Amino acid sequence: MFTASPWADSLRPTQHHMDHLAGSARRLWDRDLKRWRDGHRAHLVFWGPPGCGKTTLALLLCDSHEQHSYRHLSAVRDGLSEIKKAIEQLHKGGTLFIDEIHRLTRPQQDVLLPVLESGSCWLLAATTENPSAVLTPALLSRIRSYRVHPLSTEDISNVLNFSLTSKSLRANELADDKKKQRLIQTWIPLIAKKSSGDARLALNILEGLIHCEDESAEQDLLAGQLRAWTAQSHYDYASAMIKSMRGSDPDAALFYAHAAIESGEDPIFLLRRCIIFASEDIGNADPNALRIAVDCAVAFERLGLPEGRYALAQAVCYLSATVKSNSLLKALNHVKQWWQSASDQIQNVSPPAHLILKGHEKYRYPHDFPDNFVREQYLPNKIEAFRQQNGSAYLPSEVGVEARLKARLQNLWKKQ
Numbered sequence: 001m002f003t004a005s006p007w008a009d010s011l012r013p014t015q016h017h018m019d020h021l022a023g024s025a026r027r028l029w030d031r032d033l034k035r036w037r038d039g040h041r042a043h044l045v046f047w048g049p050p051g052c053g054k055t056t057l058a059l060l061l062c063d064s065h066e067q068h069s070y071r072h073l074s075a076v077r078d079g080l081s082e083i084k085k086a087i088e089q090l091h092k093g094g095t096l097f098i099d100e101i102h103r104l105t106r107p108q109q110d111v112l113l114p115v116l117e118s119g120s121c122w123l124l125a126a127t128t129e130n131p132s133a134v135l136t137p138a139l140l141s142r143i144r145s146y147r148v149h150p151l152s153t154e155d156i157s158n159v160l161n162f163s164l165t166s167k168s169l170r171a172n173e174l175a176d177d178k179k180k181q182r183l184i185q186t187w188i189p190l191i192a193k194k195s196s197g198d199a200r201l202a203l204n205i206l207e208g209l210i211h212c213e214d215e216s217a218e219q220d221l222l223a224g225q226l227r228a229w230t231a232q233s234h235y236d237y238a239s240a241m242i243k244s245m246r247g248s249d250p251d252a253a254l255f256y257a258h259a260a261i262e263s264g265e266d267p268i269f270l271l272r273r274c275i276i277f278a279s280e281d282i283g284n285a286d287p288n289a290l291r292i293a294v295d296c297a298v299a300f301e302r303l304g305l306p307e308g309r310y311a312l313a314q315a316v317c318y319l320s321a322t323v324k325s326n327s328l329l330k331a332l333n334h335v336k337q338w339w340q341s342a343s344d345q346i347q348n349v350s351p352p353a354h355l356i357l358k359g360h361e362k363y364r365y366p367h368d369f370p371d372n373f374v375r376e377q378y379l380p381n382k383i384e385a386f387r388q389q390n391g392s393a394y395l396p397s398e399v400g401v402e403a404r405l406k407a408r409l410q411n412l413w414k415k416q
Contacts, residue, residue, distance in 0.1 A: 008203040011163050012056050015063050020162040022155040022199075024148055025053025029060065032146060037064045043116055045101065045125040045135070048148035051198030054126035057148070058097045061124060070095035075103035083111055090121040101125035102134035102266060105304045109136050116142040134268060150197020157192040159199050160206050183209060187222065194225075237263060241316065242273055246281050250320035257316050258309075267305070267312050271297040274315045285325035285400035292318050323400040334393035338386050351380065373412050 013021040021029060036042065044061075046054035062070040071086040075098055078086075086096055096115070098104070115121055116139070123143065127134060131145045151159070161184065187209055195202040205225055212218040237260035244252035257270055275297060278290040296315035300308035354362035354376075364374045377384055387393070396406035 006204070007163075007207040008200045011166055011203060013060065015060060018060070020159050021053065021056065021060075022159055023053060023151040023197075024048075025057055028146055028148065029057060033057070033061065036061060041122050043123040043143040045127060045131050045143050045145050046148050047127045047129065047131055047145060049128060049150050049197065051195075051200035051202070052148045052150050053199070054148050055099055057146075058099075058124040058126055062095050062097055070097060072097045073099070075100045075108075080108050080111060083108065087111075087115055087121065092120060094121045095124055096121050097124040097126075099126050100128075102127040102129040102268065103304075106136055106301045108304075109139050113138055113142070129266060129269070133272065151199055152197065153192045156195055156197065156199060156202050157188055160188045160192060160202055163203060163206065179215075182215065182218070187218070190222070238265060238270060238273060241270065242277060245274075245277055245316065245320045246324065248320055248324065250317040253316045253320045254313055257312060261309070267300055267308060268297070271300055271312060271315060274312075274319055277319055280329050281324055281326055282319065282322060283325050283328040283402070284405055285323045285327075285397055285402045287401060289319055289322055325397040325399060325402050327395055327397050327402060331394035334390075338383050338393070351378075371412070375413075 011020070013019075018029075036044070044058075046057055048054055059072070062072070069089075069091050071090060071094070073082060073086055073096070078098075083096075083098070090096060101109075112123060115123060125143070131140060131143070135143070164180065164183065183206070188206070191202050191205050195205070205221075208221050209218050212221055237256045241253050241256035241260060244250075244256060260270060261267055271293070274293045275290070278293040282289040293315050296311040299311035303311065354364070364376060366372050366374050368374075379387060396402035396409065398406065
């Protein structure tokens with residue numbers, strides 16, 4: 001029989017039993033979080049991949065001062081009303097822990113600002129996303145961020161071996177010594193290697209193996225898990241979405257966007273990819289693409305799920321259907337090469353004298369000339385020589401708005 005709560009949760013380190021707290025989570029607890037435990041409090045957010053110890057660290061801090069109350073919320077499950085209610089229920093000095101905080105919309109995040117300002121309670125949070133990308137600037141300026149890294153293969157192996165001797169494991173569940181040796185010698189090394197530093201995933205797999213009736217069932221379970229490890233993950237779906245947009249197939253792009261979300265991907269991640277795509281793969285061929293991508297991302301942040309999916313769908317379909325150009329990507333790569341060459345070969349790549357502040361009297365103001373243009377050299381001499389030898393960095397395509405930009409640049413800079 002399975003235990004009432006998930007095995008990984010029952011094995012979570014506690015204040016009185018944390019020998020198996022491992023990896024960077026252990027280092028953070030012993031070093032960086034000691035002052036917090038000693039009473040020098042601050043608002044904290046832990047970020048890193050699944051199963052690395054973010055929630056464990058937050059819960060350990062919540063338990064470190066038993067005289068203070070705490071509330072544990074999840075942004076996946078709890079909304080604005082639950083957050084407000086939890087804040088009202090906490091006493092002075094209490095702790096509010098919000099798991100998956102990146103799921104909160106911006107208005108929901110704003111509700112936390114008075115708490116951070118007044119100190120009515122301390123905020124702890126966990127997220128799988130970079131806080132600078134998913135939290136509002138106002139929140140970021142008031143909260144301290146700690147990165148938690150994936151566990152090493154050795155760390156995972158130690159946690160799994162420890163779990164076999166845990167009191168949370170029923171005595172009769174591993175009465176078979178031969179099975180226990182098989183787990184230790186064969187399955188645990190494989191799980192530790194394949195679980196990508198995710199302790200929760202590793203423990204869940206080991207739990208399944210413990211409850212298998214025979215070795216054949218164990219092999220079937222591992223075979224299925226290995227297929228899952230090599231199957232398309234939600235990151236693969238995101239990659240397929242991008243490639244489908246680049247290939248101008250909105251049906252495929254939208255399908256993969258939906259598949260990614262159903263596989264656990266954060267829609268905000270997909271929308272950030274859309275913003276990148278709008279510049280990298282469309283650029284000035286359709287400048288409207290970037291505005292639509294940004295607007296849809298903002299709309300999602302205000303709507304959340306499920307209605308926010310419409311904004312994602314709008315961005316994906318428009319970016320898929322519109323004209324494409326990677327001229328900006330090529331231009332950026334070219335100027336990067338120019339800069340690298342300059343750094344390697346040239347001591348001085350300062351702008352020409354007429355472009356710097358002290359040389360303003362030599363500067364010719366283009367708006368004083370016909371067509372708002374005057375032929376002038378803007379690059380340093382050596383870089384200009386690179387351009388003359390290798391060609392321009394930005395070469396607009398023949399599609400969309402870029403066709404007009406190309407014609408204008410050619411007309412202005414035609415050789416005399």
